[in-house]
Amino acid sequence: NAISLKxxxxxxxxxxxxxxxxxxxxKNSKEDFLIKKEFNAITxxxxxxxxxxxxxxxxxxxxxxxKFVAYGxxxxxxxxxxxxxxxxxxxxxxxxxxxxxxxKALMKDHITTIVSKYKGRINSxxxxxxxxxxxxxxxxxxxxNTLGEQYLIDAFKLAAAADPKADLYYNDYxxxxxxxxxxxxxxxxxxxxxxxKIDGVGIQAHWRLDSPSIEVIEESILAYAALxxxxxxxxxxxxxxxxxxDLKGADVNQNFEGSAQMNPYPEQLPESVQVKLTERYASIxxxxxxxxxxxxxxxxxxxxxGQSWLNNWPIKGRTNYPLLFDKDLKPKKAYQxxxxxxxxx
Ligand code: G3I
Numbered sequence: 159n160a161i162s163l164k165x166x167x168x169x170x171x172x173x174x175x176x177x178x179x180x181x182x183x184x185k186n187s188k189e190d191f192l193i194k195k196e197f198n199a200i201t202x203x204x205x206x207x208x209x210x211x212x213x214x215x216x217x218x219x220x221x222x223x224x225k226f227v228a229y230g231x232x233x234x235x236x237x238x239x240x241x242x243x244x245x246x247x248x249x250x251x252x253x254x255x256x257x258x259x260x261x262k263a264l265m266k267d268h269i270t271t272i273v274s275k276y277k278g279r280i281n282s283x284x285x286x287x288x289x290x291x292x293x294x295x296x297x298x299x300x301x302x303n304t305l306g307e308q309y310l311i312d313a314f315k316l317a318a319a320a321d322p323k324a325d326l327y328y329n330d331y332x333x334x335x336x337x338x339x340x341x342x343x344x345x346x347x348x349x350x351x352x353x354x355k356i357d358g359v360g361i362q363a364h365w366r367l368d369s370p371s372i373e374v375i376e377e378s379i380l381a382y383a384a385l386x387x388x389x390x391x392x393x394x395x396x397x398x399x400x401x402x403x404d405l406k407g408a409d410v411n412q413n414f415e416g417s418a419q420m421n422p423y424p425e426q427l428p429e430s431v432q433v434k435l436t437e438r439y440a441s442i443x444x445x446x447x448x449x450x451x452x453x454x455x456x457x458x459x460x461x462x463x464g465q466s467w468l469n470n471w472p473i474k475g476r477t478n479y480p481l482l483f484d485k486d487l488k489p490k491k492a493y494q495x496x497x498x499x500x501x502x503x
Pocket of ligand 1: 331467
């Protein structure tokens with residue numbers, strides 16, 4: 159099969175994948191072949207987060223990020239940096255900063271050092287990740303606590319100063335949902351009004367079979383594009399498993415690890431659910447194609463079902479089926495449905 163996602167969508171937008179350490183090192187040659195064949199954009203799934211890249215004050219570890227960038231360059235891929243300012247997977251010493259002067263200095267050092275190091279080589283950055291609550295207000299974090307909302311403006315200004323040509327993104331999940339979207343739009347307007355450079359918004363797209371609706375996704379593409387932003391879908395996957403909070407009357411403290419009810423398809427995905435997943439992917443990509451002039455990149459959060467984070471979240475040790483390739487690296491029907499949209503054009 160000579161046809162690939164990246165070639166089929168070449169004129170529309172980049173098709174990306176997230177890579178973790180083993181994949182960057184090319185440990186599995188079959189997987190490596192698949193990555194090169196199907197994708198023309200890469201994001202580091204974990205290694206560029208502060209706990210790995212800046213584990214101790216004044217000490218940076220570029221071992222894996224150097225390999226990641228070299229991998230992308232070697233294979234002429236679009237390289238996306240994830241992520242500069244995030245409250246999670248935060249280096250413990252950063253989490254403990256209490257003083258605004260110290261936090262300002264940390265932000266300047268962290269953003270300037272990392273972005274300058276890869277100036278002209280990393281094409282775009284998630285400058286700030288997940289700064290919003292579900293109701294659109296700003297999330298409490300060590301950054302907000304020490305600097306107030308000025309930290310958002312500072313982050314974008316510092317990144318732009320370090321690499322004026324890189325595209326700078328704000329990235330979040332559920333920011334297609336109306337309340338969070340509105341908060342996101344207001345936040346971006348404030349950043350721009352204060353002189354911050356922001357080129358795009360990342361909609362993570364950790365989605366489900368039945369939500370969000372295609373209408374809500376479309377409204378979001380239009381609303382963000384109306385601000386003059388590029389829209390990227392940055393972490394696409396579709397869970398087919400139930401979550402504990404969906405259970406009526408569930409005890410939130412119950413340990414669901416090993417529960418058959420929460421892991422209904424340990425061996426294989428039933429045909430009926432496979433069909434739903436296939437249709438879901440087709441309708442999502444149909445919408446993406448309709449708005450291809452507004453969309454810069456669609457990146458999947460992982461290469462194949464076997465290594466998706468969704469096998470371990472929100473419950474450890476499940477078998478999920480969220481991507482276009484199965485755990486044996488075979489293309490699923492959902493893959494064919496995404497390619498088919500281009501064949502009929
Ligand atoms: O590095 C340790 C390893 O030493 C240890 O043996 C192993 C045992 O569990 O854990 C390893 O750390 C894991 C880390 O990924 C690196 O593989 C953590 O447990 C695990 O929690 C962590 O999960 C990552 C998660 O972010 C953390 O929040 C996922 O792989 C990653 O896919 C996920 O990605 C995030 C995006 O960055 C932001 N948007 C949401 C998305 C999904 O949560």
